[in-house]
Amino acid sequence: MGFPLLSLIIFTPAAGAAVLMFLRSDDAVRWTALVVTLLDLALSIVLLAGFDTTTHEMQFTERVPWVPALGITYALGVDGISALFVFLTTLLGAVSVLASWVAIERRVKAFMASLLAMQALMLGVFSALDLFLFYVFWEAMLIPMYLIIGVWGGEGRVYAAFKFFLYTLAGSLLFLVGVITLFFQGGETFDIVALTAQDLPFRVQSWLFFAFLVAFAVKVPMVPVHTWLPDAHVQAPTAGSIILAGVLLKMGAYGFLRFSLPMLPEASVYFSPLMLALSALAIVYGGLLALAQDDLKKLVAYSSISHMGFVTMGIFALNPRGLEGGILQMFNHGVTTGALFLFVGLIYERTHTRSIADYGGLMKVAPVYTVFLALFTLSSMALPGTNSFVGELLVLSGGFAANLAVGAAAVLGAMLGAAYLLGMYGRVALGPASVGARFKIRDVNAREMVAILPLAVFVLWVGLYPKPFLDIIDASVTHLLTEVHGRERGQ
């Protein structure tokens, strides 16, 4: 075991949250939080720089016995898939701090501490190599997120926080029973790598698949357990929405990749038609709901359901292009939707309305804002040259290869996406400058630009030259597919 880089990445924000407790002025709190998240971002770049893309093996592993009597270890490690999300988490962490710089006025210290605690836990989820440790991180996230939505959210925040908490808790608890069952079925170990190598009987796999499905589907969220998401998103403060959309929704998909597929390969293959159908339903249904929204934030929230449908479709297409596309789309959705929520937050801070009908002609009063909004809107639509185009194309080709009807539904969803996104952009940015007459609107300032620019860079970078990103996940994806299909054929 070498230098504990992953522990450092996880505990830097946690330590930062503790340090905040001793600070007095709000500005000191903000700057400290920013410095901590930037430091964490730098550490995750070090991680990526040292990452070996030629192997699917877990890297930067750390193992310390934790509860030896139950075979629980403090085990960390990343493969290509998790490394990408560790990076995404730290990137959005810094963006979230910037996004809440002025938006959060009361109890700044507690807010920033929750944000940093949240980041530490999310990083833990992506790096845990022990199921028990994973579950601890996974579940502990509920506490800071509950507070972020419930204390600093909008009007209906309490209800939304409750709903978020109970939905995810109920899902996760079943997952916990699944985890314990897996422990006994898989040779009394919680080691994720060891459990992946186990061959479980199909019957056991199917039951576990459904226990896991409930937990992951709630987090993704898949239709029909998606109803907490619009509430949570609309009520959450901007930073909360960015984290929810950017990272939290990825946890469910990550769970499928880390547990369902490699540990329950036969069940995954057997139930993939069901999962594809649910994905197609999410894509179309989410798109239709987004089309009907007048609230800007709700629109982006429902579009998330649709976009996450693409992700699960890519994963359960169970072919290389689908899987690569699904994972890349997870990253893309984090960047793009995170940015869109940031933009919604920026305009809300200025106008205190989220109704699209109140806007119009924003182009004339805030040109820089609208230009960047255009970039992210087009990215969300998956226009060629942007990040989502690469991901969505891969998912679609994987989806068509898996099932023609499902692929067709996804194309329909993509068309719906163009309709609601273009419609939204048209009503917000174009037309006569009605909004300028009613509100005094400043264009984006330097601090906001700092938050926006890196996201814009990734939109174009992935869009124009996706190779480095695909390289990171490539070995892991190939390995994952051999795990799934190899063992399935072996039976």
Place this chain on the structure above:
Amino acid sequence: MTAAALLQSIIASLPEIVVVTGACILLILGQLVRKGQEHFLVSASVGIVLIAALATLLLANEVRPAYSGMFIADRFAVFFKLVFYVATVLTFLLSRKYADIEGIASSEYYVLLLFALFGMMIMASATDLLSIYVGLELMVLCTYVLTGFMRRERRSNEAALKYVILGAVSTGIFLYGVSLVYGLTGTTQLDAMAKAVTGDPLDPGLLLAVVFIVAGLVFKVGAVPFHMWLPDVYEGAPTTITAFMSVGPKAAGFAVILRVFLNPLVAASDAWIIVAVIAVVTMALGSFVALVQDNFKRLLAYSSIAHAGFAIFGVVAGGQDGIASVMLYMLIYAFMNLGIFGAVIMMRNGDFSGEVIDDYAGFAKSHPGLALLMLLYLFSLAGIPPTAGFFAKFYVLVALVERGFVLLAVIAVLLSAVAAYFYIRIVMVIYMREPERAFEPALTPMVRATLAFTALGTIGIGLFPAWFLGLAQQSASGG
């Protein structure tokens, strides 16, 4: 009994002797303490318990049967006694200021608590139905009186009366079971009982006797269908006594249940089905009824019913892991429940009762640190990691799944999702509502110490459960 055997017995029961002697001395000294000197009572009581704890630890390494098979000092008993000591000492620390505010400051309060502790210690060590009965009665008689200690309050009197009447009925049921056992097997010793029936198909009369005994014990831990007294008594009793009762006597009840249940006599029967039903119904009732409570103490009473239900799942699982899971659960429950009760007791100041949940609105704004502590206890009670409460539940689930009771595990977790609702509702009131009034918590150094200690336990066992787990597992095997 020869002199040597008597000496051995005295050594084995040294901690009990310390406590009962100390209590008697304190009873006399208490009359001499002048007004304003009450802190002497607290330190003397704590001192007695600490000496008993020391004696317990010194005796911990050996199994010592004593008093002709009525009593045993083994690791199982040591573990439970340590839980009782924690509960009692923390109750002493919480009591001082509260007793002043409520006007119940008198030396008998502390003496009765010590006698209750004595009763609980006998229960943990008892290996005979009669010594179990003696310990049980000693404990409940003291808690009857303590429940009614706020003499001027009607609520307190009513609670005590209810407790006495129902308690007497449950004792009668228990004794009836004991007499049946004696009639059928000719013995009241747990081991001899087991020997008497080995090999034979279980006598239906004996099963009936076991049902009666279990019913008597189930009353003490507040499980369905003998839970009705619990919310009223918890609400009416002084809050410090409620805190004590929810932890100490409950753990003592579980100690006896484990001893009786792990007896081959019961293990051979299908009694676990009855227990499983009790567990499910208890947890369901506790969780669902707690949802609609507005009074904090009542809510915690129902929460304690729900927790008892969860712990009974560990009894259902049985085996070494099952026993250890119940023991660990009781230890962790002691920390988190005394913590949350400490917070409620701290709120009692002046005309402020702190008993209604709405009283806590906006507490996080005025006292962020204390609010964070309450958040910790509440999430621990809800079983959210990385707190100790999560590990307690986790280990019970492990024991259940190990024995193949996956369906029961699923029921248990779904019901704990229901239970989580009312804990996070309190967090909501504390964090997400605007304050309606100023708070002046009665924060004495003793209360601070209690809160710090319980918080340390709640987070410490959660993060580093290995040592405590090992302790429970070793103690479960008795040796």
